[in-house]
Amino acid sequence: MPLYGTLDITQSPARLPTLPNLDTEAWALPKAEMMQLLVEVPRSSTGGLLPKAMHPALPSYVILAVTKYSDSPVGPFNLAVLRLGSRAGAHPRGFLLGAVASTDAAALELRTRWGIPVEAGEVKYIRRHDRVMGTVKKDGKTILDCALVDPQPVAGSDVQYINWVTAANAPLDGTTQPMLIQVDPKYTFYKAERGKPQVNAFDPAAWNAPTIQLSDPIVGTCSTVDTDLPRIRFVMDPIKPVFQGTRRIREARADE
Amino acid sequence: MKFGLFYEISIPRPWTPEKERTVYNNCLEQVKLADQLGFEHVWAVEHHFLEEYSHCSAPELFLTACAVLTKNIKVGHGIVVCVPEFNHPIKIAEKTATLDILSGGRLHVGTGRSATWTELGGFRANPDTTKKSWDEFVRCLPKMWMQETFAYQGEFWSMPERTILPKPYQKPHPPMWVAVTSPGTEIDAADRGLGSLGLSFAGFDEQEKKIKEYRRRIQHCEPVGAFVNEQVATTNFLFCHEDEKTGVEMGKKLGNTFNYLATQLISTREVFSSPSYQSLGLLPALRRAATGPDASEQQTEGMAYGDPARIIRAIKKWESLGVDCVNFILNANEVVPQDQVMASLRLFAKEVMPHFTRKPETAAAAAE
Numbered sequence: 115m116p117l118y119g120t121l122d123i124t125q126s127p128a129r130l131p132t133l134p135n136l137d138t139e140a141w142a143l144p145k146a147e148m149m150q151l152l153v154e155v156p157r158s159s160t161g162g163l164l165p166k167a168m169h170p171a172l173p174s175y176v177i178l179a180v181t182k183y184s185d186s187p188v189g190p191f192n193l194a195v196l197r198l199g200s201r202a203g204a205h206p207r208g209f210l211l212g213a214v215a216s217t218d219a220a221a222l223e224l225r226t227r228w229g230i231p232v233e234a235g236e237v238k239y240i241r242r243h244d245r246v247m248g249t250v251k252k253d254g255k256t257i258l259d260c261a262l263v264d265p266q267p268v269a270g271s272d273v274q275y276i277n278w279v280t281a282a283n284a285p286l287d288g289t290t291q292p293m294l295i296q297v298d299p300k301y302t303f304y305k306a307e308r309g310k311p312q313v314n315a316f317d318p319a320a321w322n323a324p325t326i327q328l329s330d331p332i333v334g335t336c337s338t339v340d341t342d343l344p345r346i347r348f349v350m351d352p353i354k355p356v357f358q359g360t361r362r363i364r365e366a367r368a369d370e
Numbered sequence: 371m372k373f374g375l376f377y378e379i380s381i382p383r384p385w386t387p388e389k390e391r392t393v394y395n396n397c398l399e400q401v402k403l404a405d406q407l408g409f410e411h412v413w414a415v416e417h418h419f420l421e422e423y424s425h426c427s428a429p430e431l432f433l434t435a436c437a438v439l440t441k442n443i444k445v446g447h448g449i450v451v452c453v454p455e456f457n458h459p460i461k462i463a464e465k466t467a468t469l470d471i472l473s474g475g476r477l478h479v480g481t482g483r484s485a486t487w488t489e490l491g492g493f494r495a496n497p498d499t500t501k502k503s504w505d506e507f508v509r510c511l512p513k514m515w516m517q518e519t520f521a522y523q524g525e526f527w528s529m530p531e532r533t534i535l536p537k538p539y540q541k542p543h544p545p546m547w548v549a550v551t552s553p554g555t556e557i558d559a560a561d562r563g564l565g566s567l568g569l570s571f572a573g574f575d576e577q578e579k580k581i582k583e584y585r586r587r588i589q590h591c592e593p594v595g596a597f598v599n600e601q602v603a604t605t606n607f608l609f610c611h612e613d614e615k616t617g618v619e620m621g622k623k624l625g626n627t628f629n630y631l632a633t634q635l636i637s638t639r640e641v642f643s644s645p646s647y648q649s650l651g652l653l654p655a656l657r658r659a660a661t662g663p664d665a666s667e668q669q670t671e672g673m674a675y676g677d678p679a680r681i682i683r684a685i686k687k688w689e690s691l692g693v694d695c696v697n698f699i700l701n702a703n704e705v706v707p708q709d710q711v712m713a714s715l716r717l718f719a720k721e722v723m724p725h726f727t728r729k730p731e732t733a734a735a736a737a738e
Contacts, residue, residue, distance in 0.1 A: 171636055175641065
């Protein structure tokens with residue numbers, strides 16, 4: 115049967131974000147500008163990064179995403195994330211390895227509401243005539259400098275963004291415990307483009323992924339979307355296979 | 371109604387030389403028995419790099435082995451990938467003609483364009499152009515088979531005038547098909563006069579609509595080949611057992627294993643935004659089936675597992691929708707022991723097959 119990850123998050127819960135509850139309200143995030151670059155990585159470079167409950171995507175790939183949220187409950191902010199392509203059971207997921215938000219308020223809320231492993235830093239999203247650029251600095255050091263080059267229009271229906279999984283401590287059944295949390299934003303597209311990924315600088319250690327090596331670029335997309343960060347519906351045991359260890363804690367999105 | 375076997379050649383980890391050889395030999399043993407029992411077709415996929423799901427990357431070799439071991443069963447590419455980075459059209463024409471000769475005129479040629487990033491990216495093929503390259507290839511193949519000499523200047527390949535050899539044993543040429551997974555491909559099949567090789571596990575309602583549209587449109591087609599191959603095939607799982615409960619349990623295990631492995635594949639659409647891959651194909655249905663609680667009763671009812679009576683009911687339903695041939699997947703990751711696969715085939719042939727009549731031969735066979 116498929117391979118599984120090897121990371122046991124229960125062994126180092128102190129390194130994980132801690133949520134006071136699983137009851138965060140949803141955030142509406144209108145007119146967000148998102149750039150996502152997908153790059154293959156050698157399988158050997160992903161060792162120890164994926165929780166035991168999940169399957170690695172084969173070939174292995176990462177998603178570098180830089181998003182400009184011009185409106186949110188904590189005001190405008192930019193967010194850069196590194197996700198690892200994977201499967202939660204039968205479903206494609208991007209497992210959050212690391213993230214940087216451009217404001218302290220955003221970093222705090224994202225961390226404590228959805229378990230995103232985010233710290234505050236400098237995140238820039240810049241549009242030029244022939245490219246969209248994202249740069250991230252932490253403590254004055256550039257840890258990501260990337261771009262989507264030569265964006266060409268595509269239909270929003272051509273673009274698929276897969277859901278996320280975060281690893282965090284959260285209370286469940288009266289005990290705060292490490293778990294995996296599904297984060298499943300929805301997207302309404304106003305505009306979408308596709309282009310070539312270009313990564314000029316990338317410090318994997320700064321993204322909690324010291325072994326990751328970028329290899330073959332796949333594709334980049336940038337889009338203007340209404341999106342959200344929804345209420346948490348599913349949590350997963352971090353050790354058991356997801357198809358055994360998934361628990362629904364809230365019904366469908368229609369009740370929001 | 372005709373019956374066939376459909377081979378992904380799924381091999382569980384860990385892969386040892388003996389394990390891969392054993393699975394291949396198991397498949398050949400099944401094909402040999404199927405030929406004796408009256409199965410009509412054996413199909414083999416072309417997949418590359420798909421760990422556990424399919425280790426069938428050289429189908430022409432497997433099908434040649436099938437042909438040499440059998441007498442009557444037709445051997446079919448399900449499919450050959452018509453993307454230049456995967457296969458040069460000259461080589462496709464040559465290898466298929468050779469296989470047709472070696473099989474004594476039993477070859478069917480299914481065509482397609484691959485759907486996973488794993489494969490397309492592995493060959494550094496451009497997902498945006500695979501539909502066009504497929505169309506170019508399927509228009510060239512019949513000419514390469516039939517014409518004494520052939521020259522071509524196209525978008526994806528070209529050649530100066532040469533004689534492509536050998537020529538197929540079947541005249542004018544082997545029947546051609548196209549893999550139908552994404553919505554709309556049945557229309558592509560119909561418009562070109564190709565057989566519809568359904569690789570989907572879609573429900574009855576969806577299949578009925580597709581088949582109706584296919585049958586309607588093919589009446590006005592411009593065939594890419596010398597004749598119209600109006601046939602509809604669908605894929606199913608098979609496990610036939612005297613006891614219904616046992617048969618259903620094993621069949622579900624087979625189906626769930628296959629579905630789960632399939633959901634691990636990286637579809638092109640998951641990572642590469644392309645208008646050429648707008649649909650996830652069969653993956654949404656497989657994900658629903660693989661996640662257990664969402665499996666619908668209708669899906670289970672349409673599957674050919676259980677006791678002979680249950681299987682007859684399922685196939686009668688497919689027959690009523692206009693399906694000409696049901697191709698069976700017999701195993702996935704070897705979860706069904708070989709002796710049980712063989713017993714299932716024998717019981718199916720004995721108790722189920724006699725309930726289905728055969729339709730008239732295709733135009734090509736009639737023309738011979």
